[in-house]
Amino acid sequence: MMINIPLRILLVEDEKTDVVLIKRNIYQVVEKPVIEVVNDFPDFESVFKNFLPDLVISDFSLPSGTGLDVLELIKSIDESIPLIFITGALDDDELAAETIVSGASGFILKKHMSYLDQKLEPLLKQVVYNMIQHDELRERIRKNKIAIHQIYGYLESMKADDKEQRDNIKKIKNNLNKFNIENAE
Structure with a gap:
C-alpha cells in the first residue's frame, strides 16, 4: 500500500x-x-x-x-x-x-x-x-524553528557598532534560546 x-x-x-x-x-x-x-x-x-x-x-x-x-x-x-x-x-x-x-x-x-x-x-x-x-503541533514547531534559524542568521550578519546594540543582540539571542528550550519540552 x-x-x-x-x-x-x-x-x-x-x-x-x-x-x-x-x-x-x-x-x-x-x-x-x-x-x-x-x-x-x-x-x-x-x-x-x-x-x-x-x-x-x-x-x-x-x-x-x-x-x-x-x-x-x-x-x-x-x-x-x-x-x-x-x-x-x-x-x-x-x-x-x-x-x-x-x-x-x-x-x-x-x-x-x-x-x-x-x-x-x-x-x-x-x-x-x-x-x-503529532501533525498539527509539528507543523507549528517547524515554522517556529525556521523563523528562529532565520532570525539567528540575521543577528549573526548584523554588524553592531556600539555596545548598546551588541548588548541588545545578545539579549535577543538569549530570549531565542529560552524560546527554543521551552518549545522543545
Missing part, C-alpha cells in the same frame, strides 16, 4: 547512481515525496536547517564527515526527526548497533538495494504513523 502523505525527505548521498536508485525506491513507497539531495555534511547542515524534513536518509560514509555527524546535528536541532542509514559501510555488527543506540531509526545495507523499497516501507510507515500523531 502506497504512503499518500507527502513526506519531506532529505537524502544525504555522494554516489549519483545510489541517489537515483534510492529516489526510485522512495517513489515506489511514497506517492508524493518532496526530496532534497545533498552530497556532503556541510551542505547537509545548511539545507537541513531550512528544509526541516520529516525524515533523513543518509549514507554512513561521506566525503566530509560521517553518518554519526549527521545524526548528531539532527538530534541537536530536533530529536523527533528520524534518520535511516543506507550504507555499504555497516558490515560491522558493533558499528550497526552503535548507530541504533546513538538514535538512528534504522539502517539498510546497500547490498540490499535491489529490494530497498521492501526494506524502506515499514520504516517509512512508522515515520508516517508518528507524524500523524
Whole structure:
C-alpha cells in the first residue's frame, strides 16, 4: 500500500547512481515525496536547517564527515526527526548497533538495494504513523524553528557598532534560546 502523505525527505548521498536508485525506491513507497539531495555534511547542515524534513536518509560514509555527524546535528536541532542509514559501510555488527543506540531509526545495507523499497516501507510507515500523531503541533514547531534559524542568521550578519546594540543582540539571542528550550519540552 502506497504512503499518500507527502513526506519531506532529505537524502544525504555522494554516489549519483545510489541517489537515483534510492529516489526510485522512495517513489515506489511514497506517492508524493518532496526530496532534497545533498552530497556532503556541510551542505547537509545548511539545507537541513531550512528544509526541516520529516525524515533523513543518509549514507554512513561521506566525503566530509560521517553518518554519526549527521545524526548528531539532527538530534541537536530536533530529536523527533528520524534518520535511516543506507550504507555499504555497516558490515560491522558493533558499528550497526552503535548507530541504533546513538538514535538512528534504522539502517539498510546497500547490498540490499535491489529490494530497498521492501526494506524502506515499514520504516517509512512508522515515520508516517508518528507524524500523524503529532501533525498539527509539528507543523507549528517547524515554522517556529525556521523563523528562529532565520532570525539567528540575521543577528549573526548584523554588524553592531556600539555596545548598546551588541548588548541588545545578545539579549535577543538569549530570549531565542529560552524560546527554543521551552518549545522543545
